Amino acid sequence: MIKLSKKVEYALMALRSIKGSGENIVTAKEISEGHNIPYDLLAKILQKLKKENILISTQGINGGYKLNTDLNIISLSNLMDMLEDNKAIVECQQMKTDSDCIMLDDCTMKNPMEKMQKELESLLKSKMVSEFL
Amino acid sequence: MIKLSKKVEYALMALRSIKGSGENIVTAKEISEGHNIPYDLLAKILQKLKKENILISTQGINGGYKLNTDLNIISLSNLMDMLEDNKAIVECQQMKTDSDCIMLDDCTMKNPMEKMQKELESLLKSKMVSEFL
DNA sequence: ATAAAATACGACTATAATAGTCCAATTTAC
DNA sequence: GTAAATTGGACTATTATAGTCGTATTTTAT
Numbered sequence: 001m002i003k004l005s006k007k008v009e010y011a012l013m014a015l016r017s018i019k020g021s022g023e024n025i026v027t028a029k030e031i032s033e034g035h036n037i038p039y040d041l042l043a044k045i046l047q048k049l050k051k052e053n054i055l056i057s058t059q060g061i062n063g064g065y066k067l068n069t070d071l072n073i074i075s076l077s078n079l080m081d082m083l084e085d086n087k088a089i090v091e092c093q094q095m096k097t098d099s100d101c102i103m104l105d106d107c108t109m110k111n112p113m114e115k116m117q118k119e120l121e122s123l124l125k126s127k128m129v130s131e132f133l
Numbered sequence: 134m135i136k137l138s139k140k141v142e143y144a145l146m147a148l149r150s151i152k153g154s155g156e157n158i159v160t161a162k163e164i165s166e167g168h169n170i171p172y173d174l175l176a177k178i179l180q181k182l183k184k185e186n187i188l189i190s191t192q193g194i195n196g197g198y199k200l201n202t203d204l205n206i207i208s209l210s211n212l213m214d215m216l217e218d219n220k221a222i223v224e225c226q227q228m229k230t231d232s233d234c235i236m237l238d239d240c241t242m243k244n245p246m247e248k249m250q251k252e253l254e255s256l257l258k259s260k261m262v263s264e265f266l
Numbered sequence: 267a268t269a270a271a272a273t274a275c276g277a278c279t280a281t282a283a284t285a286g287t288c289c290a291a292t293t294t295a296c
Numbered sequence: 297g298t299a300a301a302t303t304g305g306a307c308t309a310t311t312a313t314a315g316t317c318g319t320a321t322t323t324t325a326t
Contacts, residue, residue, distance in 0.1 A: 001213075001312090002135050002253055004223055004246075006285060012242060027301065038286055047303065060294025061300040076249075080134075085283080090137055109145060109265045113137075116209075116260055120135055123256065127249055132242045134283090139314060160272065171315055180274060193323020194271040218312080 007083040008076075010037045011045050016133040018055065018067055025064035045083065052082045071133065077124035089117045140216040141209075143170045144178050149266040151188065151200055158197035178216065185215045204266065210257035222250045 013035045018026050028046055032039040046065055049055045056068040080087060090113050146168045151159050161179055165172040179198055182188045189201040213220060223246050 001138060001217055002220055002222055002250075005134060005283095009223060009242075016241065029301080040288075041286055043302075044304090050302090057302060058294085059292075059302045061298095062295060063293080063301045065302090084134055087135055089135055090142060108149065109142075112260075112264050116256075117135075119256055120253065123249075123252055127245075132245050138312095162272080173317075174315055176273075177275090183273090190273060191323080192271095192273045192321075194269095195324065196272045196322080198273090 004080075005084050006041075007045055008079055010035075010042055011049060011079055011083055012129065012132050013037065014042060014046060015049075015054075015067075015071060015129060018065055019071065019133055023066070025058060025062075025066045027064040030064075048082055054082075071130040072128050074129045075125045076127040076129060076132075077121055079129055080124065087121070089113055089120065137213075138217050140174075140178055141212055143168075143175055144182060144212055144216055145262065145265050146170065147175060147179060148182075148187075148200075148204060148262060151198055152204065152266055156199070158191060158195075158199045160197040163197075181215055187215075204263040205261050207262045208258045209260040209262060209265075210254055212262055213257065220254070222246055222253065 014031045014037070017031045017034060028039065028043045031037065031046075032042045046055060046057070050057045050065070054067075054069050054074065055065045057063065057065050077087075090109070147164045147170070150164045150167060161172065161176045164170065164179075165175045179188060179190070183190045183198070187200075187202050187207060188198045190196065190198050210220075223242070
């Protein structure tokens with residue numbers, strides 16, 4: 001299955017709004033209402049983007065968010081790493097050891113899967129956030 | 134998120150076993166026990182593969198499964214289509230109409246997403262099942 | 267004939283991942 | 297000090313995936 005989480009989808013929408021406002025700061029509420037995104041969920045997403053230095057925030061009344069990065073250099077892969085939990089195509093790719101793999105040492109899938117995962121990731125790395133806004 | 138379902142993973146394991154046995158037919162039980170795959174789940178997977186003419190089955194005692202296709206011409210994309218439910222990267226790609234899209238006509242994501250989806254699919258189409266066995 | 271061993275099928279339950287909610291704290295302009 | 301915003305953690309709900317159960321059907325060895 002290949003699917004973007006709502007988090008990434010919402011993040012893209014939010015980034016579009018924020019980018020569109022230029023230097024003016026935008027509140028989570030405005031974005032939430034403008035795009036029908038659940039407020040609390042959006043707030044969390046924006047906080048993560050802030051922690052990753054994609055956004056800069058000011059608190060208090062009149063607070064809100066502003067862009068802090070060139071979205072041309074942030075890839076979809078980056079965004080997914082920030083917001084989603086894992087991106088491994090098969091479990092054994094995300095395990096430190098493969099001691100509990102049911103195939104054990106006789107696995108013919110691991111290497112080709114690893115290769116494919118890298119190819120998929122490289123595709124996702126080549127897609128810049130700005131291309132979707 | 135990009136992840137293969139267990140169904141596809143189990144299917145690959147099963148196909149490997151079946152392919153390895155050449156003309157001898159293999160039972161679901163043998164595969165299940167040999168690879169620690171839940172029997173009932175595996176049975177369903179094999180039935181689907183049979184319906185898709187990947188496998189051929191014989192019923193009754195001494196029954197089982199045999200290959201019915203060249204696995205070099207079945208892609209991972211094919212296998213996913215057979216076994217997984219949807220492969221659309223964002224919801225609006227799998228909707229007939231986009232009447233209920235919250236972005237309505239002002240969506241900047243749809244086209245680039247569609248493009249990316251095609252690229253991902255083409256990658257998955259280029260990966261043949263045989264490469265993983 | 268019948269019992270055994272297999273596939274075939276549908277409905278159900280369990281688990282895990284994702285999405286969304288709630289409540290409270292903190293910050294800041296007025 | 298209050299209103300409006302971000303910040304943060306814990307919780308619930310929903311959905312998708314994984315797995316189970318019961319039963320029917322088919323085939324064949326005896």
